[in-house]
Ligand SMILES: Nc1ncnc2c1ncn2[C@@H]1O[C@H](COP(=O)(O)OP(=O)(O)OP(=O)(O)O)[C@@H](O)[C@H]1O
């Protein structure tokens with residue numbers, strides 16, 4: 156009994172389905188026409204480099220938000236993992252030894268933070284907002300305490316290769332970002348765990364009664380978010396060539412915006428990783444384009460807010 | 476226009492040529508319906524026939540594509556449920572619209588809160604009183620200060636009815652109000668309906684339990700696949716013709732019972748205590764269908780949840796195939812080979828945002844996984860198979876279950892548990908909201924399961940159904956198992972006696 160849809164409905168469905176992609180294309184067209192430099196290979200790579208750190212965290216945040224949770228501690232985790240990693244690099248060890256050590260320790264901190272969040276959310280049944288808000292101030296405070304408020308620098312130069320180097324002309328953070336998204340996409344789309352993430356976010360009790368280990372699923376998503384934040388922390392430290400205690404300030408906002416603009420529901424159960432990628436790019440391109448046009452940062456903030464609002468509005472049309 | 480000439484009774488409500496198109500589904504195509512004051516007009520049809528859609532059009536909850544609605548012969552246009560409420564239309568939706576966080580009284584008077592004099596402050600005392608009055612009419616003793624989310628499905632259903640009758644309405648539409656109710660509550664509901672009829676309220680009554688139609692209905696209208704099929708007086712119809720109009724073909728018998736050979740014991744319960752459950756002792760055998768009867772709140776669902784590891788036992792023993800088990804979570808129970816189709820598909824069964832395919836495979840992804848990854852073609856074929864077997868009405872297996880009709884949602888959960896291939900399957904109200912034709916097919920499926928050596932427990936509030944399909948019937952009352960009757964000795968009266976705590980010898984001796 157499949158019938159032709161009325162034309163207006165059809166258009167609406169198309170806008171809903173590909174809303175974010177359409178917005179992205181419109182944005183690219185706009186900036187290309189305004190700035191000759193915008194649509195060059197170099198600038199495109201630049202955008203992906205600039206966006207990679209937010210985008211990598213946003214991949215993790217997508218998992219969390221799909222379960223109807225939130226992780227506000229990501230920005231602080233960027234700072235804490237960054238200062239810890241850089242301080243390990245300063246140890247009197249050969250770089251070949253200190254580098255892997257720094258990475259392992261930083262990632263362990265991400266796992267640790269995610270586990271704490273997961274534990275409080277599952278075992279003690281505290282809302283993710285409060286748990287991760289607390290973790291946010293804890294890690295931010297710890298970063299300042301650990302560094303005494305001063306940046307850490309003076310470690311081997313090789314480290315900067317990670318954030319600023321290129322392979323076949325492509326920035327390493329961009330490569331890492333692409334890898335993260337391929338893995339995240341595969342997990343969400345093609346594995347049992349991915350399915351469970353959606354199910355838990357859709358209806359926790361029904362998921363439990365369907366035989367899903369809800370607590371393990373929740374714990375895992377916070378650990379994923381913690382680890383990806385730590386990876387971003389290392390990348391950012393490498394790019395800035397220093398461990399800054401105030402790194403990643405307010406990143407949680409950009410990240411959540413990217414996820415939501417990408418069509419993931421804050422109520423859980425609905426959303427895609429591709430959407431998040433497009434959402435992150437939409438925001439990244441906006442920043443880059445406005446910079447190229449010499450728009451001041453205050454105006455940029457206003458424009459960004461307006462764009463987020465409209466992107467979400469567009470997405471809302473799909474629900475109708 | 477010949478309407479004027481044959482009009483002997485004035486119509487309170489007329490719905491003409493109502494059309495509603497959803498993506499891929501024509502839910503209503505030029506449907507006509509009319510309702511007179513003081514009558515009970517039953518609306519019948521298979522799952523997905525368009526009954527709920529028609530009611531939602533009436534209440535203004537959804538927009539119709541075309542058609543007219545007349546009240547007292549005057550055309551009206553409702554843009555929201557608030558509009559229709561103002562026009563005196565009350566609605567009991569199939570999936571409840573209660574606010575789970577609020578109390579019973581707050582829900583019943585939502586939007587009509589009594590205030591202290593002219594002040595903006597809610598008069599909670601008065602509110603609880605009014606709420607209690609409407610609950611008492613239904614003969615229910617649900618505390619008015621209880622939080623709705625803590626109530627059972629049946630209780631929530633009753634609150635929903637109380638809410639509808641607490642307002643002065645001229646038209647009351649009830650979309651499967653009896654689905655979760657047992658005999659006693661049903662009797663009260665019918666008493667209330669009769670009283671409303673005397674007050675000239677026009678009532679639209681939707682139900683898949685046909686015996687109710689003959690008990691309470693005055694007229695009936697049948698829909699099939701979104702089309703108007705037939706209207707007549709209930710007195711002029713019989714069960715057979717009803718089924719024919721609904722399904723489009725004859726159904727020889729309602730309960731296909733096959734001769735089963737009882738196998739060895741699969742489940743043994745000894746002195747089980749948990750929550751309201753007191754000292755339960757019971758055996759279940761392979762290849763038998765054990766029915767479970769009792770009033771609402773008797774503890775049947777609690778019993779199922781304990782076996783399934785959803786709730787913990789306090790003491791006692793559970794043996795599966797002779798080995799003691801202690802499932803601490805549904806996952807463990809499923810791995811042991813136990814499945815439970817929970818009551819209340821919307822709250823405890825389905826993941827609404829997921830599609831039909833994902834909901835069916837959810838409990839047994841293990842069987843469609845290859846290495847790390849879900850094998851989509853295998854998953855598709857599983858979903859296709861069950862969609863065909865159970866005749867799930869959906870444009871595709873990719874449709875989100877939120878968009879399915881009530882009965883088709885139930886079939887999706889059913890498919891999920893059939894796919895787990897359990898040794899012991901507990902069905903808690905498996906046919907709630909399912910149409911006669913599909914019920915028949917579900918009984919066949921249950922028979923087949925038992926024949927294949929699965930132990931089957933069916934909890935149901937539908938007594939004729941239990942009597943029709945069970946080999947034995949266990950009856951519970953207030954957490955205690957009051958008796959187990961064999962198929963040959965079970966009768967409606969005996970079950971009711973046991974369910975209300977009576978003694979069989981006393982009544983028959
Ligand atoms: N929001 C929606 N989006 C898409 N299709 C829908 C939506 N709501 C209902 N439908 C479809 O419209 C048809 C009619 O549904 P409706 O809920 O009216 O059936 P029903 O007669 O009430 O069935 P049941 O007895 O199972 O409750 C079904 O095929 C259903 O899948």
Ligand SMILES: [Mg+2]
Pocket residue numbers: 526527528569650880881882
């Ligand atoms: Mg319905």
